[in-house]
Amino acid sequence: MPAATNNITPVADTELLAEAGRLARLGGWSLELSTGTVSWTAAARQLHEVGTDYRPTAASLVDFYEPEVRPVVEEALRRARTAGAPFDLELPFVTARNIALWVRFSGQAYHEGAEILRIGGFVQDVTLRRRAEDLLRHQRDEAQRLVAEHAAADTRQRELDRLKGEFLATMSHEIRTPLNSIVGFTGILLKGLAGPTTDEQQKQLGLVRDSARRLLALVNDFLDLSRLDAGRLALQQAPFDFATVVAEVLTELRPAAEAKQLDLRQTGAAAPCPLVGDRHRTRQILCNLVDNAVEFTERGEVEVSVRTDAGRLVVAVRDTGIGIRPDQLPHLFEAFRQLDTSAHRRHEGTGLGLHLSRRLLEALGGTISVASQPGVGSTFTFAIPVAPP
């Protein structure tokens, strides 16, 4: 819009320069060597926070800097004055109103022939940039420290995991060896191979054997968990029929169900159910769920149902047991979370079974979920891929 600008008086260069200096907090200075006169621009005065009546001297070029850096300033000024050496410093600075700043102080010599007439340059407030740099440096140092700390913690953790794995492997062997003989000899005594036993002795030996078996199961669960933690659980990928797994598990747990007069059954006919995966681990999961269902059901039934859905085998174990309170459901699959332990020690278990089942299912690419109503019963459902992807 040329018409409009034509009416405006152009701003004088000196005025523009003064405004730029104020905005950039960049001032000029000079020292006449013959007279010792020091000149500051308006922006330099603003930076020093002195008024127009302030008369700067050669000492003013030094005294605004922090005492510990004054020798540096004095030396730079001396070398500029005597040898014409330029300087460019960044120094801590305190204004006349006692405000701490960082100031870039730059100077050079002005000659006439070989003679140095004056020295001069600029002063600039670089506090914001310094603060940003300090902050960045601090954050970088902090980041590096955290990375180093994390790496050290990682190394420590790996070492701890390794030691834990070794410890568990050794302990499980050391615990299993005596347990094996307890189970073995109680078995021999129970069969009457070492001589006849009374009914009471039979009953007590049976209790010894059951307890030893429980301990053995706990040790085995521990070992599996430590293998999972270490990523060392070897899984098989072989074809098998899941229907035979269901049949085996029901056969194995039928005596326990019958002892409580529970109806343990499978819904529908046991049609062949081909899978490719780890038979042993799949069986372990089902066995654990059915075992739990029998354990926590006082009357009624435990029912296993199997179907396939979108390339996944879906297995549900439903019971008419004590059920699980809603507030307990979120913790159900955590380690050592046998619920309601305070109320009664009727239900013995390691507290590891559901946790281990969930971890095994994760390793098998499967999932597990539970629906429950206290006093009515629970349904645990797990799903695994019919074949590896």
Add this chain to the structure above:
Amino acid sequence: MSACILIVDDNETNSYLLCFYAERLGHRTVVARSGPEALDLAATHRPDLILLDLHMPQMDGFETAARLRTIPGLDAVPIVAVTANVDPLLRGRLARAGFAGCISKPIDTEAFPSVLQRHLGTPAP
């Protein structure tokens, strides 16, 4: 049928258990406490079946089995592993190493007689 069974186990309690049970079932037993001792006793006693612990110091079950096989006349004697190792991958390893079978610890007292019968009745060719 009475047979001679060589029981190899460094754990005395365990070999006593296996011996006791095998003898109650009417068999004769010879006990070795280590792999090298098993090689000596196998050569002199000519067992019909060998129950071999896998976890032994110095010479483990796999090496002992391989060396037993080199004894003339013992190449056809079934060797059954006895182990507390529950790793399902072990079965395949045992089959490849020429074991006729595997008994897991703790010994299943119900199944033990039929396991012995199976391996004694149908010796490996």
